[in-house]
Amino acid sequence: MAFDHRKYVAFKPVAKTDRRWPDKVIETAPTWCAVDLRDGNQALVKPMSVAQKTRMFELLVKLGFKEIEIGFPAASQPDFDFCRKLIEEDRIPEDVKIQVLTQARPELIERTYEALAGARKAIVHVYNSTSTVQREQVFGLDRDGIRDIAVNGAKLVRDIAARHPETEWTFQYSPESFTGTELDFAAEVIDAVSEVWRPEEGQPMIINLPATVEMATPNVFADQIEWICDNIKRREHISISVHTHNDRGCAVAAAELAVMAGADRVEGTLMGNGERTGNMDLVTMAMNLYSQGIDPTLDLSGMAEITEVVEACTEISTHPRHPYAGELVFTAFSGSHQDAIRKCLARRKDGEIWNVAYLPIDPFDVGRRYEEVVRINSQSGKGGVAYVLERDYNISLPRWLQIEFSKVVQREAETNGGEIDSLTIHRLFEDRYLKVHADWALRSYDLHRDEEGVHAEVSVGRDASPVRLDGHGLGAVEAVSEALEKRFGISIAVEAYDEFALGEGTNANALACIRLTASGRHCSAAALAEDTTSATLQALFSAVAQAVGVDMPKKEVEVETAGA
Template sequence: MSFDHRKYSPFVTVDKPDRKWPSRRIEQAPLWAAVDLRDGNQALIKPMSVAQKKRFFKLLVEVGFKEIEVGFPSGSQIDFDFCRALIEEDLVPDDVHIQVLTQSRHELIERTFEAVRGARNAIVHIYNATSPTFRDQVFNVDKEGCKAIAVQAATWVRDMAAQQPETHWSFEYSPETFSATETDFAVEVIDAVNEVWRPDQGQRVIINLPATVEVSTPNVFADQVEIVHENIRYREHVLISVHTHNDRGCGVAAAELSMMAGADRVEGTLLGNGERTGNMDLVTCGMNLYAQGIDPLIDFSRMKEIVQVVEEITDIPTHPRHPYAGDLVFTAFSGSHQDAIRKCLGLYKPGDIWRVAYLPIDPADLNRRYEEVVRINSQSGKGGVTHVLERDYGISLPRWLQQEMAKLVQTDAEEDGGEIDSRRVHQRFNSDYLEVPNGWTLRSYDLHRGEEGVQAQISIGDQRSPVTVLSGRGEGAVGALVESLNRRHGWQLQVEAFDEYSLGDNTEANAMACVRVQVGGHTQSAVALAADTTAAALQAILSAAGRMAEAQARKSA
């Protein structure tokens, strides 16, 4: 097996020192053309049936596409039948153009016009390969012969369209393999085609520039597009379109730079399905505009439906990290990411400019739930645990307890090797902090404040243990309880951390207290919910003390 890079040569860059596109910005959406039903379809192991094509076409129309390539009717009976069904069943809205592709041969062009007879708006798209590889090795023609093929096909298209005047025709020409063609020669062929079609006399013409195979970096392709934009005749009367592929993983970038270089129209497929590594992804390109405050003119709020239909028809699963569309694309497992997201979402108010760390767009715009954003595994930290408890259970923890609990949850995740859902995080919170040890439930308390501080009588116990009354004195209720526990158990218990919160009106609990106590170098934390802040504070101390007592009992057993 050989792996020898020396058999390849670098692509020759374009000499264009006066390039203008790098300083331009995209300020509006292009005219989109969806080619899922043709280019996407021919890449499938099992091509679409007529019924599947109808379902896909319906989705494309509903989300807003106005130009849709529906097939290659001269090369496939299914594509021909689908074209006829669209027209005869009146499935094409008045403002939608159906597009059909054909090679530059007379009988195939004739068959294509037959397929779209009676259409209100139709785009006939012809092509021939223009690059040196195809001229020399595939078709064995020189430049003049290559140009003659294009001119003859354009003439046939013009003449056949004139025989069906009831249809509003658009003509589209692609110098196939444009990205690998000498750009000056591509301009020469395009001008020859336009001399036949005469867009300056009212004929709608689309000049499509395909990166049939992506052979260079996107900036080089943008240079090529800009040269065509600046040099073809009748430029003000034609639409320049691009059709990029993803062989180098840059299909979207090439399309975006092409828009900066003068392209008016972009062809692609939903989720990038296409031959080899795929076509330019309309979802990513459109949503990139949306994330910059530009209306993409396509309704991507239906993202879940788009993904579902594409997956079911193509039988190609969507990568979970696919931009904007993947199941995990808005999900953060990293602790630092989660903490930043939680803080930003806490500050965001509807109507604000979206500025949330790690989330380029608001998931809600695509009907995604915020519950999907922060999920917990072994990479998560306090931010994720905190966010999950706040989001799903309305529980806010002090920073010291966030850190402590995050370590417990991380240990669980490392042991399991997978994700910990919010229900399990809540269960861990309950079992490790909220549950009251046997015999340590606060039954009642009586406080009297005098000159020497607070005198407290606190009754504890439950159905499984007798009631115990603790008496103590301190600066406050918590100090009085700590003094009584130390005297009763011979401890030197100290409160290391204490936070309490008012939870507002709630029939079950109005207050929460979080404490961490220390006895003899050992620490124990607890949380309590109660009707008032005093009861919550006392119960939190009791729960921590009870856990400490249980730990000592286990140690001495």
């Protein structure tokens, strides 16, 4: 078989019995470093132009990133030129550090400092691969040879920086392919580099531990980070950074667990763009913290702008289910989900802790609207349909009518396929329940009490020849029903009746909904009017019309016209 699992071997976990990170809780955001302009850019089919890079850099600054990796200037002339553009045009805010990457090779390190000349603050990020497979199969070097590359690179980074005291330098070292490196050897190389840079004497130093290829479950990566934090020298003077990739689909989880294990800093990209399956998604991790009541120190409220810029610069579309940013992530099609969302939003008061079913955060916080939360298709139920009518048309339906009308909407969705928009839902409601035939339009009514209860005198029908009805009952509905039964020879049994006052500023101030059986036929109708009595009587007439026909019966009885 070509698909043969036997060619692989399980990753060997860390032999660790004193792990503490599972009991830790993230309480503050890590230091963020956005690497969209370097790691993200090198993964693109079509690398960014200078204009695209500039637009991405300005977005990152606007969002609040204080450390931004802008390129690999020694390896690419466009990266070199972009670095010079930012510095010479004074585009870098005073509180932002730019970061550049270089391999631990003398000519590349020299060129890197040329690109950074005149920068106020800069992080020089030097790396070499330390993993077993790279040592043995790529470089053909032993441990000493790999460690010497790192040490010699660290010395040159230190020495050239000393020639440029006008810049506030931070040194960063990455043992590339850290996850595939023996932990004792990774610690040995890190200690050798810190021996050169001497962070305890005041030189800011970052050790970046990359999951260059994600090789195991996030808990194993957390063990590796905690082991390094426990075993390297000068830990209290070193910022531990992580840079996770998404080969197993767990980059965000691995970074979160790494912070629990002691990491101080996280590198990633917006929307997770990066090589192979991508980098750690900064938007997702920062929003995860936000959803737990933790200040992410980034302003991600303009999610539409973020996705627009990322898509324009990377030429990669955002998946509609992308966490927090996708078009459909706050959308509920399921009927039970829609019903729960509608009820929770109706109960919620301003200023309360967010606690809404199926919505981990308030969509408004990232610039989304409640209109986008509930959308209707053939899978939707009564709650979603009712929510749309409430939200867009201020129409609240009783539960029995929610159930009945949702079936009308579902049939429409099944017939036409796809999503049913708000206008279509309202049209269906009007056609099925609100439409009033001229023969059954309420013209006038007079209700008063006498010794028999309520006496109703009602005029219904066309202006030219309205029909006058009168009847008695315990209430208005019963009195008019008695009048209809008497005049048209039908039997009426009201099964459900609800009336609602509508909000101010609407043309109609009341909605009435009624379900009845007339001569053995089940009928439902609704009506909008300026007062609840008018709405109630019109709903009653519209429901009866469904049973006896929309044309007013003329033959069963003698018709009295107004003024006769």
